[in-house]
Amino acid sequence: MIKEVKIVSKNFDIPNSHNIEVALKNGRYSSIDKLWSYNNQDIIDIVKDSGLRGKGGGGASAGDKWALMPLDGDKPNYLVINCDESEPGTFKDREIISKDPHLLIEGIIYSAYAINSHQAYIYIRGEYKEFQDILQSAIDEAYSKNFLGENIFNRGYNLDITIHRGAGAYICGEKSALLESLEGKRGHPRLKPHQKEPEWYFDNPTLVNNVETIASVPFIINNGAEAYKSYGTELSSGTLLFALSGHIKNRGVYEAEFGTSMMDYINHYGGGIRDNKKLKAVIPGGASTTILTAKEVENITLDYESLRAIGSSLGTGGMIIIDEDTNMVEALKNLVEFYHHESCGQCTPCREGSSWVDTIMKSILDGVANNRDIDKILEIANTMNGKTVCVFAPALADVIRGFILKFRDEFEGYIKVD
Amino acid sequence: MTFSSKNLQKIEQLKKKYPKVEALTLPLLWIVQYQEGYISLDAIKEVAKYCNKSAMEVYSVASFYTMFNLQPVGKYHIQVCKTLSCKLCGQEDIFSSLKNILDINTNQTTDDNLFTLSQVECLGSCGTSPVMEINDKYYENLTPQKVEDIINDLSKKS
Ligand SMILES: Cc1cc2nc3c(=O)[nH]c(=O)nc-3n(C[C@H](O)[C@H](O)[C@H](O)COP(=O)(O)O)c2cc1C
Ligand code: FES
Numbered sequence: 001m002i003k004e005v006k007i008v009s010k011n012f013d014i015p016n017s018h019n020i021e022v023a024l025k026n027g028r029y030s031s032i033d034k035l036w037s038y039n040n041q042d043i044i045d046i047v048k049d050s051g052l053r054g055k056g057g058g059g060a061s062a063g064d065k066w067a068l069m070p071l072d073g074d075k076p077n078y079l080v081i082n083c084d085e086s087e088p089g090t091f092k093d094r095e096i097i098s099k100d101p102h103l104l105i106e107g108i109i110y111s112a113y114a115i116n117s118h119q120a121y122i123y124i125r126g127e128y129k130e131f132q133d134i135l136q137s138a139i140d141e142a143y144s145k146n147f148l149g150e151n152i153f154n155r156g157y158n159l160d161i162t163i164h165r166g167a168g169a170y171i172c173g174e175k176s177a178l179l180e181s182l183e184g185k186r187g188h189p190r191l192k193p194h195q196k197e198p199e200w201y202f203d204n205p206t207l208v209n210n211v212e213t214i215a216s217v218p219f220i221i222n223n224g225a226e227a228y229k230s231y232g233t234e235l236s237s238g239t240l241l242f243a244l245s246g247h248i249k250n251r252g253v254y255e256a257e258f259g260t261s262m263m264d265y266i267n268h269y270g271g272g273i274r275d276n277k278k279l280k281a282v283i284p285g286g287a288s289t290t291i292l293t294a295k296e297v298e299n300i301t302l303d304y305e306s307l308r309a310i311g312s313s314l315g316t317g318g319m320i321i322i323d324e325d326t327n328m329v330e331a332l333k334n335l336v337e338f339y340h341h342e343s344c345g346q347c348t349p350c351r352e353g354s355s356w357v358d359t360i361m362k363s364i365l366d367g368v369a370n371n372r373d374i375d376k377i378l379e380i381a382n383t384m385n386g387k388t389v390c391v392f393a394p395a396l397a398d399v400i401r402g403f404i405l406k407f408r409d410e411f412e413g414y415i416k417v418d
Numbered sequence: 419m420t421f422s423s424k425n426l427q428k429i430e431q432l433k434k435k436y437p438k439v440e441a442l443t444l445p446l447l448w449i450v451q452y453q454e455g456y457i458s459l460d461a462i463k464e465v466a467k468y469c470n471k472s473a474m475e476v477y478s479v480a481s482f483y484t485m486f487n488l489q490p491v492g493k494y495h496i497q498v499c500k501t502l503s504c505k506l507c508g509q510e511d512i513f514s515s516l517k518n519i520l521d522i523n524t525n526q527t528t529d530d531n532l533f534t535l536s537q538v539e540c541l542g543s544c545g546t547s548p549v550m551e552i553n554d555k556y557y558e559n560l561t562p563q564k565v566e567d568i569i570n571d572l573s574k575k576s
Pocket of ligand 1: 053054055056057058059060082083084085086087170171172173174175176208209210211213214390391392
């Protein structure tokens with residue numbers, strides 16, 4: 001059964017926990033003294049040892065990424081927090097910034113110190129203005145207590161946090177597109193380098209991490225790498241703010257350790273399928289992860305390796321629950337419209353492919369497509385894979401293949417012409 | 419278009435937060451949109467002066483982001499989420515009741531310039547869907563009845 005665990009969500013239910021006095025009473029900023037007893041490299045090593053993995057969807061080792069930052073270069077290092085949160089089915093970072101913003105600020109202090117950065121940016125999606133205001137008030141409180149600014153905690157370290165507001169573009173969640181946007185440009189992803197290196201903000205070394213990744217750091221500094229590793233599985237250590245939306249009784253964000261059985265999670269936190277219907281499918285970690293049938297979900301556990309092994313991925317952990325009455329052709333059309341609208345337009349296979357698939361999907365729903373059109377969609381999906389600057393198009397290709405290969409009879413049900 | 423003196427002060431503050439003025443492009447476009455209600459070509463030229471860009475470069479940026487209104491919108495800009503989690507939880511009913519109450523279609527503005535209706539992609543509020551955002555405020559767990567009450571309230575206020 002479920003083992004309840006709250007690392008990042010510990011203070012979510014405490015009234016007014018966004019307020020600094022309440023936050024201080026509930027453990028925020030309590031590991032600061034410990035921080036100063038370490039040097040940069042110590043912290044990077046602790047984070048590496050903890051097995052912390054990026055929680056923005058990719059699951060890259062946080063410590064390995066931090067270690068790419070030059071600690072004694074002559075250029076300034078930047079820390080950028082990704083709060084773009086636009087992956088459909090994902091609404092966890094918003095919980096952190098509105099219910100426990102000081103946890104994020106505390107995490108930023110530790111992380112910035114580790115990579116020797118004095119300026120952090122939080123890139124937040126434009127729609128989140130209400131939550132941005134809560135976060136900004138918390139940052140202002142931290143400044144007034146000298147937790148931020150010059151000579152923080154009287155320790156001779158300077159650190160500024162600036163919130164940068166996006167303006168409605170899903171692709172700006174992709175880290176290099178985010179940095180382009182932060183430089184004042186269109187959000188076009190950059191080509192990936194040949195070897196491992198940091199990201200670059202105006203040609204300065206930069207680390208980009210998701211909100212929840214950084215919010216997990218205070219627990220690790222406070223309790224040590226082993227404490228974090230005691231949760232989760234060997235390769236997916238710790239916890240994630242998994243979430244439930246769609247046809248489920250109790251929708252919401254519930255933290256759980258990696259390795260939890262998906263069905264246990266759905267039943268325990270979600271209370272089962274809405275209206276006591278049968279489960280048909282689950283999109284496991286945000287719209288861009290390959291859909292799973294009810295059968296596939298039966299024995300799956302929530303960790304990176306298990307989902308990878310069945311050809312999907314854990315993504316952001318935001319599960320979209322789909323019941324037996326759902327029309328899968330309409331559901332795919334809905335998602336294709338999303339990708340068609342959000343393609344940044346830079347690469348031809350993505351820009352044109354998403355548009356063609358959208359058009360063909362419409363003709364299927366209109367009853368004017370033939371069987372070859374279904375195969376054509378699969379062919380177009382193939383042209384999108386591995387031929388673009390970022391993984392937006394390959395993700396869309398997987399979404400399309402997942403729906404069509406697993407629910408092809410529903411698509412064929414619409415075919416009325418030869 | 420010129421920036422208000424309060425906004426000019428804000429811009430001076432913002433300059434200190436970034437290594438290069440080019441980074442001011444999005445923040446300045448936001449300031450314009452709040453000051454003017456939308457972003458005119460004239461405003462784009464003004465923004466360009468502050469961020470070391472040509473007007474065309476600023477326009478290219480402004481037109482990339484869906485939240486920047488390059489045309490005037492109503493006093494209340496309603497953005498209804500149309501993506502999957504909202505669809506599974508009844509967003510179609512919400513959208514059609516908005517269309518009925520306001521008697522407009524998507525991307526249109528009511529004759530009294532009070533409401534503009536847009537359909538947008540996932541608002542990051544899937545757990546409390548269906549949802550819409552009006553200006554900067556979220557309205558969650560919507561029902562057709564709730565939508566009617568919200569629109570009536572806003573109409574009365576104006
Ligand atoms: C199309 C696309 C959209 C993305 N959107 C987000 C997002 O909204 N938030 C996020 O944290 N990461 C997002 N990512 C992942 C980021 O590129 C990056 O891997 C992440 O921010 C790194 O932080 P992490 O290692 O802490 O997860 C996205 C990636 C892609 C390809
Ligand atoms: S799908 Fe509507 S808020 Fe996410």
